[in-house]
Amino acid sequence: MSKVVKSIKEVVALAGLKDGMTVSFHHHLRNGDFVLNMVMEEIASQGLKDINVNASSLFDVHTPLLEHIENGVVTGISADYIAAGLGRAISKGIMEKPVQFRTHGGRPSDIVQGRTPIDVAFIAAPTADTMGNCSGKYGPSACGSLGYAFADAMFAKKVVVITDNLVPYPMQDFSISEDWVDYVVPVEAIGNPKGIVSGTTQITRDPVGLVMASHAAQVIAHSGLLKDGFSFQTGAGGASLAAAKFLKDIMMEKGIQGSFGMGGITGYLVDMLQAGCFRSLLDVQCFDLKAVESIRTDPRHKEISAMQYASPTSRSAAVDSLDVVILGATEIDTDFNVNVHTDSNGFIMGGSGGHSDTAAGAKLSMIIAPMFRARLPIVTDRVTCVSTPGSDIDVLVTQGGIAVNPKNVELTQQLKAAGLPIVDIHELKEKTERITGTPRKLPKGDRVVAEVIGRNGNLQDVIYNVP
Amino acid sequence: MKIVRSASAGTMESSDAYIEIEPATGLEIQLESVVQQQFGQEIRSAVEEMLRENGVEDASVRIIDRGALECVIRARVETAILRGKGEN
Amino acid sequence: MRRSMLFLPGNNPNLLINGNCLGADAVIFDLEDAVSPAEKDAARILVRNTMRYMDFGGCERIVRINSTDTPYWKLDIDAILPQKPNLILLPKTSSAQDVLEVDAYITKVEESLGMERNTVGLMPLIETAMGVENSYLIASATKRVQALFLGAEDLTADLQCKRTKESREIEYARTRLIVAARAAGVEVYDTPFTDVNDDEGILADATLAKALGFTGKASISPRHVEVINSVFSPTQKEVDYAYEVMEAIALAKEQGKGAIALHGKMIDAPIVTRAQQTLAMAQALGMERGN
Numbered sequence: 001m002s003k004v005v006k007s008i009k010e011v012v013a014l015a016g017l018k019d020g021m022t023v024s025f026h027h028h029l030r031n032g033d034f035v036l037n038m039v040m041e042e043i044a045s046q047g048l049k050d051i052n053v054n055a056s057s058l059f060d061v062h063t064p065l066l067e068h069i070e071n072g073v074v075t076g077i078s079a080d081y082i083a084a085g086l087g088r089a090i091s092k093g094i095m096e097k098p099v100q101f102r103t104h105g106g107r108p109s110d111i112v113q114g115r116t117p118i119d120v121a122f123i124a125a126p127t128a129d130t131m132g133n134c135s136g137k138y139g140p141s142a143c144g145s146l147g148y149a150f151a152d153a154m155f156a157k158k159v160v161v162i163t164d165n166l167v168p169y170p171m172q173d174f175s176i177s178e179d180w181v182d183y184v185v186p187v188e189a190i191g192n193p194k195g196i197v198s199g200t201t202q203i204t205r206d207p208v209g210l211v212m213a214s215h216a217a218q219v220i221a222h223s224g225l226l227k228d229g230f231s232f233q234t235g236a237g238g239a240s241l242a243a244a245k246f247l248k249d250i251m252m253e254k255g256i257q258g259s260f261g262m263g264g265i266t267g268y269l270v271d272m273l274q275a276g277c278f279r280s281l282l283d284v285q286c287f288d289l290k291a292v293e294s295i296r297t298d299p300r301h302k303e304i305s306a307m308q309y310a311s312p313t314s315r316s317a318a319v320d321s322l323d324v325v326i327l328g329a330t331e332i333d334t335d336f337n338v339n340v341h342t343d344s345n346g347f348i349m350g351g352s353g354g355h356s357d358t359a360a361g362a363k364l365s366m367i368i369a370p371m372f373r374a375r376l377p378i379v380t381d382r383v384t385c386v387s388t389p390g391s392d393i394d395v396l397v398t399q400g401g402i403a404v405n406p407k408n409v410e411l412t413q414q415l416k417a418a419g420l421p422i423v424d425i426h427e428l429k430e431k432t433e434r435i436t437g438t439p440r441k442l443p444k445g446d447r448v449v450a451e452v453i454g455r456n457g458n459l460q461d462v463i464y465n466v467p
Numbered sequence: 468m469k470i471v472r473s474a475s476a477g478t479m480e481s482s483d484a485y486i487e488i489e490p491a492t493g494l495e496i497q498l499e500s501v502v503q504q505q506f507g508q509e510i511r512s513a514v515e516e517m518l519r520e521n522g523v524e525d526a527s528v529r530i531i532d533r534g535a536l537e538c539v540i541r542a543r544v545e546t547a548i549l550r551g552k553g554e555n
Numbered sequence: 556m557r558r559s560m561l562f563l564p565g566n567n568p569n570l571l572i573n574g575n576c577l578g579a580d581a582v583i584f585d586l587e588d589a590v591s592p593a594e595k596d597a598a599r600i601l602v603r604n605t606m607r608y609m610d611f612g613g614c615e616r617i618v619r620i621n622s623t624d625t626p627y628w629k630l631d632i633d634a635i636l637p638q639k640p641n642l643i644l645l646p647k648t649s650s651a652q653d654v655l656e657v658d659a660y661i662t663k664v665e666e667s668l669g670m671e672r673n674t675v676g677l678m679p680l681i682e683t684a685m686g687v688e689n690s691y692l693i694a695s696a697t698k699r700v701q702a703l704f705l706g707a708e709d710l711t712a713d714l715q716c717k718r719t720k721e722s723r724e725i726e727y728a729r730t731r732l733i734v735a736a737r738a739a740g741v742e743v744y745d746t747p748f749t750d751v752n753d754d755e756g757i758l759a760d761a762t763l764a765k766a767l768g769f770t771g772k773a774s775i776s777p778r779h780v781e782v783i784n785s786v787f788s789p790t791q792k793e794v795d796y797a798y799e800v801m802e803a804i805a806l807a808k809e810q811g812k813g814a815i816a817l818h819g820k821m822i823d824a825p826i827v828t829r830a831q832q833t834l835a836m837a838q839a840l841g842m843e844r845g846n
Contacts, residue, residue, distance in 0.1 A: 207570065207573065207577055207777035207778075208569075208576065208577075210778060211576055211578060211777065214578075214781065344502075344505070345504065371576075373534070374481060374501050374502060374533065375482075375502050375505075375506060375534040375535065376502060376505060376534070399573060399576035399577075400576050419840075419841055434610070435536065435572070435609065436536060437506060437509055437537060439502070439505035439506060440504065440505050440506070440508070442505070476597055477597070480568075480569070481569060482569040482572065483568045483569070536568070536572055538572075538604040538608035538609065539568040539572070539601065539604070541604055542597070542600045542601040542604040542605075543597070543601075546596055546597040546600050546601075549596060549600075550596070
């Protein structure tokens with residue numbers, strides 16, 4: 001028996017793809033991914049219509065999808081994150097059916113529960129053997145973890161592994177195993193390494209970012225959570241990384257050994273692991289070369305699936321053991337609801353990703369954002385879109401003060417006692433508007449272009465078109 | 468105050484504004500802003516006020532705003548006016 | 556309280572408008588070295604507007620104007636003075652004459668604005684060999700002078716030596732300025748440490764500056780502000796000692812005693828003054844008495 005199929009063209013036919021079916025993709029190759037475009041182009045050229053694309057995230061590299069949408073090849077999209085290139089067109093109303101946004105935990109939950117069945121899953125695998133055992137840790141397109149692909153591999157009706165590094169059976173140290181895989185397709189390249197992982201992610205040099213990072217580290221230090229066993233997640237944004245660096249300094253100075261660092265893993269978390277700040281890293285996705293190197297060589301650095309990372313219906317998920325998470329926001333309102341889906345003009349340019357999942361799980365969920373970006377205040381009366389509900393957000397750190405969700409009475413007192421600049425979020429809004437002026441409200445469209453599905457499957461909010 | 472030569476001020480960097488001013492008959496203001504929808508009117512009236520304050524009645528002004536605060540836009544417009552005005 | 560002073564380039568809106576959020580006790584809007592000759596007019600207007608429209612709260616506003624050998628310094632003063640900066644930083648001050656010339660002009664502008672004389676203080680920037688040698692005369696030239704400020708980059712060029720992290724080359728200038736300033740009864744501030752990425756270097760340099768007697772230290776990077784602030788803040792031990800001194804004084808008064816001792820050491824007037832200064836800072840920083 002051989003699972004190796006010569007081309008994507010053949011496998012599309014073999015897998016039994018028909019009009020109206022759902023295909024799925026994962027985003028570990030990020031903006032360097034070739035696989036989604038190659039597969040969709042083949043699907044289009046075979047004349048298939050009405051295809052539903054379920055992708056863990058869509059990046060600017062996937063903008064060719066627009067053509068397939070215009071031609072009726074793709075009529076449904078669900079994703080956890082959609083970058084500005086596609087997002088803008090979606091906000092302009094290019095799709096008939098609203099896009100469905102889920103979280104990184106909600107997506108695998110719905111796949112496992114059978115609510116979003118996948119007909120064919122395409123797994124971009126940096127290394128695979130002839131029976132479909134595969135891994136992201138090795139090969140010219142190495143991306144590290146394949147965390148988001150597990151649910152697709154386990155629950156899709158057909159599973160196709162696409163690789164540019166086919167090795168003899170059995171490969172060692174595989175992540176996704178052959179028993180889930182139907183076909184293996186060798187191709188010349190699955191991605192452009194330059195877009196897959198960055199070289200080294202630099203911490204910000206922006207003074208405002210550094211001030212926010214320093215405040216964030218101080219909030220953690222005085223939260224009562226920073227002790228042996230501490231667990232932590234942060235994004236790859238400049239200020240978040242700087243906060244991780246400052247946090248590392250504090251942990252080293254106080255001799256604190258944490259339990260785990262999690263998330264999209266960057267070199268900064270790897271540094272913290274190697275410095276003894278954590279016993280292990282739980283990795284659903286690697287962001288840079290250092291993280292890829294680490295997950296390949298260091299047994300303390302573990303690949304985890306999106307179900308283990310964040311699914312609300314798993315028997316347990318790692319987000320529920322998380323102490324602190326640092327997150328971003330494009331807007332936050334006076335009820336601490338956060339928007340990470342749309343930009344200041346209402347165009348889709350992101351998505352929750354793991355935002356809502358980690359915010360729900362972590363004991364302390366902290367947003368880092370400047371008081372204003374390009375004259376637009378970060379704090380509003382009401383966010384354009386509720387990506388993460390305010391009940392899950394504990395603290396907002398800006399350069400002009402730290403706002404604590406009033407539900408955290410004790411934390412407010414602790415931070416005040418530590419001399420940190422605590423400010424009421426309404427006051428922060430007023431203070432910011434004194435500097436920027438009060439922005440005029442944007443005209444809202446009358447058509448829903450996207451549904452934001454909360455991590456528990458509820459319809460949390462909708463996004464309207466931009467007129 | 469009369470604008471007698473083309474002049475510019477400011478930069479295209481974030482939080483700044485770039486202003487070009489040219490001699491013309493009557494006032495013409497062209498505004499391009501990343502916050503056009505939210506602050507377009509405020510920016511326009513601030514620019515008009517600066518021109519009025521400086522007695523500029525004839526000029527063509529182009530503003531490319533990268534999210535500058537009003538005090539920055541006013542400073543850049545004033546600089547452009549001073550650079551474009553007659554004797555100096 | 557002026558532990559840290561942060562230089563902000565005068566023609567950079569993004570930094571200027573966030574200047575009060577960067578943790579420094581004072582910001583120095585720089586119209587001199589950070590601004591090219593072609594942009595002097597733009598920076599002057601931008602800094603003036605920033606000062607006019609932005610609330611800097613408790614953060615002091617200092618402006619480094621251009622030196623008296625340029626055509627800009629009077630225009631700088633004309634534009635800036637109505638905004639009532641706390642201090643004008645005067646670069647390349649080499650003699651008392653330099654101070655008198657600027658003082659006279661500021662006085663004239665103050666008068667024309669209906670401001671009280673000496674509303675705006677002057678801080679000569681000492682960055683020439685001549686300036687160092689004349690430092691006492693400069694510090695005591697007029698009442699307007701509130702502090703001296705050491706600028707090591709230009710000074711080392713004038714001294715024809717290399718500027719190093721070890722800073723042996725400015726040992727004399729540092730101590731000379733401190734003595735001159737203290738003799739004249741004004742404050743004295745140390746030159747910035749210029750390697751933005753050397754965290755240990757800034758700590759060592761600031762610690763040395765504090766030990767020598769500087770009131771505070773300037774910085775060209777927001778990254779250095781926190782370290783400078785912590786080095787120039789009183790320690791808990793110092794605060795507690797200051798409380799003890801004040802209590803001992805109070806007790807002595809009550810008992811009608813003249814000379815008093817604390818932990819076997821005589822408490823004299825300078826110790827009391829020092830204790831008062833420490834407590835004033837502690838109060839400003841929200842520090843309380845320890846155990």
